[in-house]
Amino acid sequence: MVQSGYQLSTFLYGLGAGRRRLPTLPAPAPFPDDPNGWLLGVQPGEVSIPQGGDTSPHGRTSARxxxxxxCGSVSVLLSQACLDAVHPQDAPDSPATTPLNSGQPATSPSARQRIVTDYGAAQHETKKRTNSRAFAGIWTWPHRWGTPPWGAARELGTTGVRYRHQIVSPASLPHTRKVLTYAVDCAMRGYPVLLYTGSDTRVSVSAAVPRHVVVLHSPPVVADAAPTLFLFDPATGVNHAVNRDELTNRDTPPEFLGGWRHIVWAVFPNQPAQTTQQKVEP
Structure with missing residues (x-):
């Protein structure tokens, strides 16, 4: 693929950002006690999630x-719920969501509880947390700009598995392959990975910054089945089956990336996770 145009990630990479050594791969995640806890979906096609206490097909809503x-809030929220499902013993409660002046005891519902109670409200509550103190640890990230990668990494860390963010420079194919190969390996071990997508200055200056977030994941729910790699797109609520070569060779169809051409940032695990029941390796 011929590189043309520039991205913010390319500029930052040229300044030396995003060149940290990649961390050790985490141990394979355990199989969740409840396969329905993998809210990112376990097969290609549209993903739906339960709402309220209604377990019938009519009690579900699109995950879009x-x-x-x-898009970043959905990616973080559903990834949190999946991580809670495979690491229930490690996952602390989420930050208290009851207002301090409400006169009621503070409560800490899990990501899944917040999702099934009110999916829309849960998205905006998640964005408040990812964007609070998201710039230099001090200033609030503007909500109209979506979810910053560093805020997403911090929020995913509340599950007990530390996450970090990493620039992906489309201008360097070796760098892209190295980072995305690591991302695929994390996903195949049962850890959702957030991928930020965008275009370049060929389209517009605004397209050269991260514009959308999708989730790379592989459900660790079927012990005797070959692992499947998905890209979940919050814009459509759909899982797309994808293979390693499509990602690491930068040939991922744009429709898998929310219509954008490049992967420009990644958010993935930053520590080996201690588990006892391992996922089958691909």
Missing amino acids: QTDPTT
């Missing part, structure tokens, strides 16, 4: 984002 700025 509720407004143009919550």
Whole structure:
């Protein structure tokens, strides 16, 4: 693929950002006690999630984002729920969501509880947390700009598995392959990975910054089945089956990336996870 145009990630990479050594791969995640806990979906096609206490097909809603700025919030929220499902013993409660002046005891519902109670409200609550103190640890990230990678990594860390963010420079194919190979390996071990996508200055200056977030994942729910790699797109609520070569060779179809051409940032695990029941390796 011929590189043309520039991205913010290319500029930052040229300044030396994003060149940290990749961490050790995490141990394979255990199989969840409840396969339905993998809310990112376990097969290609549209993903739906339960709402309220209704377990019938009519009690489900599409997993798509509720407004143009919550693709990152959906990605974080559903990834948190999946991580809670495979690491229930490690996952602390989420930060208290009851207002301090409400007169009620503070409560800490899990990601899944927040999702099934009110999916739309959960998305915006997640964005508040990822964007709070998201710039230099001090200033709030503007909500109209969506979810910053560093805020997403911090919020995913509340599950007990530390995450970090990493620039992906489309201008360097070796760098892209190295980072995305690591991302695929993490996903195949049962850890959702957030991928930020965008285009370049050929399209517009605004397209050269991260514009959308998708989730790379492989459900660790079927012990005797070959692992399957998916890209979940919050814009459509759909899982696309993808293979390693499509990602690491930068030939991923744009429709898998929310219509954008490049993967420009990644958020993945930053520590080996201690588990006892391992997922079958591909």
